[in-house]
Amino acid sequence: MTVAHHPQPETLMAYAAGTLDQAYTVVIATHLAMCGACRGEVAHLEDVGGAILEKEAEAKIGADALDRLLSALDGSPEEEPRPAPIKRHEGVPSPLAPYLKGGLESIEWKRKGPKAWLAELEVPANSHSRLVLLKVGAGAAMPEHGHGGHELTLILSGAYNDRFGRFAAGDLADHDDDVDHQPIAEEGEDCICLVALDAPLAFKSRLMRVLQPLTGL
Amino acid sequence: MYAASMNEAPDRGSTPVQAPQADASALLLRVAEHRDKQALSALFTLFAPKLKSMMLRLGANEALADDLVQETMLTVWRKSHLYARRKGAASTWIYTIARNLRIDHVRRLSSRPYADVEAIEIESDAPSSQQIIETNETVSRVKAALAILPKEQMEILSLSYEHDLSQTEIAEKLGLPLGTVKSRMRLAYEKLRPVLGDLQ
Numbered sequence A: 001m002t003v004a005h006h007p008q009p010e011t012l013m014a015y016a017a018g019t020l021d022q023a024y025t026v027v028i029a030t031h032l033a034m035c036g037a038c039r040g041e042v043a044h045l046e047d048v049g050g051a052i053l054e055k056e057a058e059a060k061i062g063a064d065a066l067d068r069l070l071s072a073l074d075g076s077p078e079e080e081p082r083p084a085p086i087k088r089h090e091g092v093p094s095p096l097a098p099y100l101k102g103g104l105e106s107i108e109w110k111r112k113g114p115k116a117w118l119a120e121l122e123v124p125a126n127s128h129s130r131l132v133l134l135k136v137g138a139g140a141a142m143p144e145h146g147h148g149g150h151e152l153t154l155i156l157s158g159a160y161n162d163r164f165g166r167f168a169a170g171d172l173a174d175h176d177d178d179v180d181h182q183p184i185a186e187e188g189e190d191c192i193c194l195v196a197l198d199a200p201l202a203f204k205s206r207l208m209r210v211l212q213p214l215t216g217l
Numbered sequence B: 001m002y003a004a005s006m007n008e009a010p011d012r013g014s015t016p017v018q019a020p021q022a023d024a025s026a027l028l029l030r031v032a033e034h035r036d037k038q039a040l041s042a043l044f045t046l047f048a049p050k051l052k053s054m055m056l057r058l059g060a061n062e063a064l065a066d067d068l069v070q071e072t073m074l075t076v077w078r079k080s081h082l083y084a085r086r087k088g089a090a091s092t093w094i095y096t097i098a099r100n101l102r103i104d105h106v107r108r109l110s111s112r113p114y115a116d117v118e119a120i121e122i123e124s125d126a127p128s129s130q131q132i133i134e135t136n137e138t139v140s141r142v143k144a145a146l147a148i149l150p151k152e153q154m155e156i157l158s159l160s161y162e163h164d165l166s167q168t169e170i171a172e173k174l175g176l177p178l179g180t181v182k183s184r185m186r187l188a189y190e191k192l193r194p195v196l197g198d199l200q
């Protein structure tokens, strides 16, 4: 698969830093599953994280911390228990598989126009972003679907054209809301896209409050 | 007290340059290949204080930060065979473990996209291995490049990589338009990119 359109560097950087919200993370991870070049790029950007960790200040470690670790090793399985693999369907990259357990065929599309359908994928309640699938009929224009903000659109099948060029499977459009464009699906095949967008009404959860359950380790 | 490092002067110069990188990689390989607990202890000594500082910075209390450090190092032990296949800089690999742990526990994603991508990378026949062997040097070069990055760009990187803030949250915190945060991040990227290794 030849990918022509990639995420913006600052988006990949945010992915490497681990600060993208869920829907954006899933869209980028799905692009990475389809794009070796960006996987290499993310590996480089993770080196920035490694360098920053090396520069990090040092906090005092309790005298018993190392013993605690060593004694935990003995009871620890050699490998992390793996979650049961999720059954993957044709054309569904693994980062997307948990959201499409029945494959692309089983999606419950909601009609949004004469040749446009939308399906909302489930993200946790504390998410600030929405993950949706869009299907646009061959030859039709993409409907308005955002509320503004940062938008990532990954083509899963089919293709569309806009003033930025031709976007086919694996290509990703990384736009802010001030970008004006009108994608038109190509003739011959419906165009299915995975889209991450801001969900401005979602509640923000505070970091350490959700971390608390970990304290009992 | 740990929050001050953002604006710290470069740690070259008065103190000798530390080069724990190559050592740390060798230690990790000993853990992977020989299940060497002494090597793991040495890695703990190198990284636990930094990891703990990072967790405290994110707002964890002492006990929680200690637990997260334990869990990170336990994951290093369990997954070292994966490091042995990918190689690369030890600090980068440990950084990704701590990052993923933080994401699993803090953000509570309902899936594990980072683990999926890692599995794809491991399966893929064209390992970026030649790039990966070079990364010990890369991390040292990145450190040097970070030290001379303009302050306002380093601030954005620090808030992102160390403080776990999204671009939107950084914009709110600094009272800047989102576009400015993104363009500073892009400028930092453009300064760092030449030292990060081969362009694909």
Ligand SMILES: [Zn+2]
Pocket (backbone or CB within 6 Å): A003, A005, A006, A007, A031, A035, A037, A038, A039
């Ligand atoms: Zn790409």
